[in-house]
Amino acid sequence: MAKRLWVERGADGVWEGHSDDGAMIRFGRGEGLFTPGDLVQLALAGCAGMSSQFAVERALGEGKGAKVVVNARYSDDDDAFLSFDEQVNLDGSDAHLSDEDADKLVERVTRHIDKSCTVKHTYERETPVRMSVNVRR
Template identity: 65%
Template sequence: MGKRLWVERDENGTWNAYGDNGAHITFGKGEDQFNPGDLMKIALAACGALSSQFAVESALGKGKGAKIVVDGTYDADDDAYLSFDEQVDVDATSARLAQDDADKLEERVRRHIAKSCTVAHTYQRETPVRISVKVRH
C-alpha cells in the first residue's frame, strides 16, 4: 500500500489534503484555488517533471528542470476528461547544446517520462475506483 492520504474541510470552506509524511496542500472550488480536475493535471505535470529531472540535470546541471504544461479535453456531459496534452519545455539555451545533443536530450527526457511516470501509466489505462462510505453516528 502507498502513502496514506486524506482530505478534510476547513471551517472557511476550503479543503486540505494531508499525507502521513506531513505533506499538505489546499484546494477547493474557489477562484484562487485548484479544483480536483486541476490537481489531476498537476499530478501529470509533476510526474513528468520528477521523471525527467535526472536526464535534464545530467545534461544541463544541478537544479535545472523542465517546465511542463498540461491541458485537457473535458466532456461536461460525462463529467470526465477525455484526454490530456502535456508539453515538456526544456530551456537549454544557456548550455548552447549542439543540435545532436539537444535531440539526444529530448529522447532521454521522453524515455524517462515513459518509463517512470506512474500518473501517465495510470491515466493511460482504465483504473477501477472502489468507494466505500461510512456514516458515523
C-alpha cells in the same frame, strides 16, 4: 507501502489534503484555489517534471528543470477528462547544445518519463475506483 492520504473540509470551507508524513495542500473552488480537476493535471505535469529531472540536470546542469504544461480536453456530458496534452519545455540556451545533443536529450527525457511516471501510467489505462460511503453513528 503507500502513504495514507485523506481530505477534510476545513472550518473555512476550503478542502485540505493531508498525508501521514505531514504534507498538506488546500484546494476547492474559488480564487487562488486549485480544483480537484486542476490537481489531476498538476499530478501529471509534476510527475513528468520529477521523472525527467535526472536527464535534464545531466544535460543542462544542476538545478535545471523542465516547465511542464498540461492542457486537458473535458466532456461536460461525461463530466470527465477525455485526453491530456502535455508539453515538456526545456531551456537549453545556456548549454549550447548541438542539434544532435538536443535530439538525444528529447529521447532521454521521453524515455525517463515513459519509464518512471506513475501518474502517466495510471492515466493511460482504465483504472477502477472502488468507493464506499461510511456513516459513523
